[in-house]
Amino acid sequence: MEKLIVRGGNRLSGTVKVSGAKNAVLPVIAATLLGTTPSTLEEIPDLEDVRTIAEVLEHLGAAVKIEPGTLYVDSSNVIACEAPYELVRKMRASFLVMGPLLAREGCAKISLPGGCAIGTRPIDLHLKGFEALGAEIVMGHGFIEARAPQGLKGARIYLDFPSVGATENIMMAASMAKGQTIIENPAEEPEIVDLANILNHMGANIRGAGTKMIRIEGVSELRGACHTVIPDRIEAGTYMVAAAMTGGDVYVENALTEHLKPVIAKLKEAGVLIEEDVNGVRVCATGSIRAVDIKTLPYPGFPTDMQAQFMALMTVAQGTSIVTETVFENRFMHVDELKRMGAAIKIDGRSAVVEGVAKLTGCPVKATDLRAGAALVLAGLVAEGQTEIGYIHHIDRGYDRLVEKFRSIGANIERVD
Numbered sequence: 001m002e003k004l005i006v007r008g009g010n011r012l013s014g015t016v017k018v019s020g021a022k023n024a025v026l027p028v029i030a031a032t033l034l035g036t037t038p039s040t041l042e043e044i045p046d047l048e049d050v051r052t053i054a055e056v057l058e059h060l061g062a063a064v065k066i067e068p069g070t071l072y073v074d075s076s077n078v079i080a081c082e083a084p085y086e087l088v089r090k091m092r093a094s095f096l097v098m099g100p101l102l103a104r105e106g107c108a109k110i111s112l113p114g115g116c117a118i119g120t121r122p123i124d125l126h127l128k129g130f131e132a133l134g135a136e137i138v139m140g141h142g143f144i145e146a147r148a149p150q151g152l153k154g155a156r157i158y159l160d161f162p163s164v165g166a167t168e169n170i171m172m173a174a175s176m177a178k179g180q181t182i183i184e185n186p187a188e189e190p191e192i193v194d195l196a197n198i199l200n201h202m203g204a205n206i207r208g209a210g211t212k213m214i215r216i217e218g219v220s221e222l223r224g225a226c227h228t229v230i231p232d233r234i235e236a237g238t239y240m241v242a243a244a245m246t247g248g249d250v251y252v253e254n255a256l257t258e259h260l261k262p263v264i265a266k267l268k269e270a271g272v273l274i275e276e277d278v279n280g281v282r283v284c285a286t287g288s289i290r291a292v293d294i295k296t297l298p299y300p301g302f303p304t305d306m307q308a309q310f311m312a313l314m315t316v317a318q319g320t321s322i323v324t325e326t327v328f329e330n331r332f333m334h335v336d337e338l339k340r341m342g343a344a345i346k347i348d349g350r351s352a353v354v355e356g357v358a359k360l361t362g363c364p365v366k367a368t369d370l371r372a373g374a375a376l377v378l379a380g381l382v383a384e385g386q387t388e389i390g391y392i393h394h395i396d397r398g399y400d401r402l403v404e405k406f407r408s409i410g411a412n413i414e415r416v417d
């Protein structure tokens, strides 16, 4: 089994460039299923999740070609409507092909994604949206089947929670529904705006993405488009925390500071110097890190996908911080692993109380999920001795050339078999 070996103690410095966003590229690739002509996508990160969704599209009959940084999709020959368990189990975002398939083919049969390390992650809001658009939903034998043989009809849909995936799936389905759809209380994440942008380039009529109400006028056909994926705000945040934690001085190129406001605010509160410009952000830590509290919330609140990494920072801060997770029910799997490295953390319901310690010590640990894995890499960078991180397939899902990028700014990290 492959592992990451991190030897702590190096101060990071230099420039690291952020890749295209995992959470933007996955729905964008799903959206290309709606196009009757080929699409070209740029700033494609080299990620396992990208390869998985590409496989899902190929399984459905699309022709997909991946070159470094670019992905070509031709969905003109999509014939199948079924995404099997072997593909969906690898990545929950595979469920995002349901909206496009339903809109285009009038049917979709997708394996139930199941729970994962960070919680049960139901899909009821996606299904509620499809039903409101006129689809009939049937569940059985581990699959969800949605049918709309007469086509979808626009509707007013209120989401009980601003779910990112449900907003994306409904937006894609409604793009080709008859009439107007209004999504109330949608997710407002930058990835929603990126998806609306490509859909509009494909010929859709979507307004209000990134606000509290999205209006979609359905159109009868969408064509392919050329689109450049937005930078990954979570990857950027991870390198920013790495710079802060190691007392480093790192320029995170391509970071869009507009998307990183809560992370920047909390790093400043912790005593880190941040300099923003149009091409990125410089993160420089000169003194010790102060403990600060964080509470995860839907965008524009503090992102749950940065919670584990920020907790890693807090394990070596001065004082006690309270980290509250409100988005996912069980996103503290990294706590026990950080404790193995000497962190002082107690979980109290949805909060973790983190008492900063003078030092962490390296040991074998496991990445229980993607961001938990990133948090362990960060902890390893400052730990005394060697940290051996197992189950790194989780990290490979979402960090483009992580070892190469960390080494380029001075980290002592390697991948071993």
Ligand SMILES: CC(=O)N[C@H]1[C@@H](OP(=O)(O)OP(=O)(O)OC[C@H]2O[C@@H](n3ccc(=O)[nH]c3=O)[C@H](O)[C@@H]2O)O[C@H](CO)[C@@H](O)[C@@H]1O
Pocket (backbone or CB within 6 Å): 022, 023, 024, 026, 092, 093, 119, 120, 121, 122, 123, 124, 125, 126, 127, 161, 162, 163, 164, 165, 166, 187, 191, 304, 305, 327, 328, 329
């Ligand atoms: C590929 C991708 O973009 N993944 C991101 C996306 O996941 P994802 O789209 O799965 O996240 P959601 O916003 O849908 O989930 C947020 C919360 O809503 C709940 N929920 C969601 C859907 C539903 O039908 N019913 C329901 O109850 C979930 O269980 C969770 O507690 O947004 C999350 C929240 O920012 C991020 O952590 C993930 O990195």
Ligand SMILES: C=C(OP(=O)(O)O)C(=O)O
Pocket (backbone or CB within 6 Å): 022, 023, 092, 093, 118, 305, 370, 371, 398
């Ligand atoms: C939870 C995450 O992703 P996914 O929804 O793909 O599991 C993440 O990116 O941190």
